[in-house]
Amino acid sequence: MASSSLQIPHHIAIVMDGNGRWATRRFLPRVAGHKQGVESLRRCVKACVDRGVGVLTVFAFSSENWNRPPEEVSGLMEIMVGALAREVPKLSRDGVQLHFVGERAGLSKKMVQGLVDAETATAQNTKLILNVCFNYGGRWDIARAAARLAEQGEALTEANLDRAMALAHVPDPDLLIRTGGEQRLSNFLLWQSAYAELFFSDKLWPEFDPAELDAGIAAFQARERRFGKTSAQITAGSGSSPDRQLA
Ligand code: IPE
Numbered sequence: 001m002a003s004s005s006l007q008i009p010h011h012i013a014i015v016m017d018g019n020g021r022w023a024t025r026r027f028l029p030r031v032a033g034h035k036q037g038v039e040s041l042r043r044c045v046k047a048c049v050d051r052g053v054g055v056l057t058v059f060a061f062s063s064e065n066w067n068r069p070p071e072e073v074s075g076l077m078e079i080m081v082g083a084l085a086r087e088v089p090k091l092s093r094d095g096v097q098l099h100f101v102g103e104r105a106g107l108s109k110k111m112v113q114g115l116v117d118a119e120t121a122t123a124q125n126t127k128l129i130l131n132v133c134f135n136y137g138g139r140w141d142i143a144r145a146a147a148r149l150a151e152q153g154e155a156l157t158e159a160n161l162d163r164a165m166a167l168a169h170v171p172d173p174d175l176l177i178r179t180g181g182e183q184r185l186s187n188f189l190l191w192q193s194a195y196a197e198l199f200f201s202d203k204l205w206p207e208f209d210p211a212e213l214d215a216g217i218a219a220f221q222a223r224e225r226r227f228g229k230t231s232a233q234i235t236a237g238s239g240s241s242p243d244r245q246l247a
Pocket residue numbers: 016017018019020021022060061062065076180
């Protein structure tokens with residue numbers, strides 16, 4: 001086991017996948033799986049707070065999910081608006097600082113107002129930063145950052161792009177978990193997960209529980225993060241964090 005990483009990952013990112021299959025297996029409509037997914041997220045947030053995770057970033061709705069049947073898309077929008085009203089006061093009491101990451105154009109006025117209000121209401125909280133990626137795509141994020149820099153006449157360097165991206169307020173994810181058994185990124189955090197450790201869980205998102213979170217954390221702790229160096233350099237203590245200077 002790599003002693004250098006026997007620590008709780010500071011930033012965990014999760015592709016919350018498998019809601020639809022969870023519902024279908026129970027002969028329920030797919031939206032029932034998404035509703036159950038909100039419960040699973042609440043439980044996961046609490047587990048992260050309890051374990052001292054600093055940042056949790058979750059993929060809730062991708063730029064490509066608009067291509068689903070209209071009734072599923074509208075169901076997901078309704079669930080989001082409902083969850084904002086219901087969950088934000090509780091999350092705030094638990095010390096969670098909320099950020100919504102993604103394209104807001106195309107979302108309803110009510111939804112955008114809900115996102116802004118939730119961010120304002122929780123801005124002073126410090127226990128856990130929860131980034132909810134909604135109408136998010138990794139390619140959108142990179143392209144938008146580049147467009148912003150171009151507009152301001154700034155050079156397209158790694159450091160400038162990094163600062164212009166949607167997760168500039170947090171360090172890169174240490175551990176990226178995907179539930180639901182698929183082993184792909186599906187356009188999540190393409191830039192930021194350059195050196196994330198990946199953990200694929202066969203659990204469907206509604207079944208993802210603190211024990212499975214611990215399994216992901218244990219897998220992370222067993223990895224040796226080398227950031228391009230040799231194993232000998234890492235064991236000699238020359239650092240397990242990316243001391244790479246962004247150009
Ligand atoms: C993830 O679950 C939630 C969203 C993409 C909104 P899915 O709805 O993709 O569930 P499966 O993959 O079809 O089981």
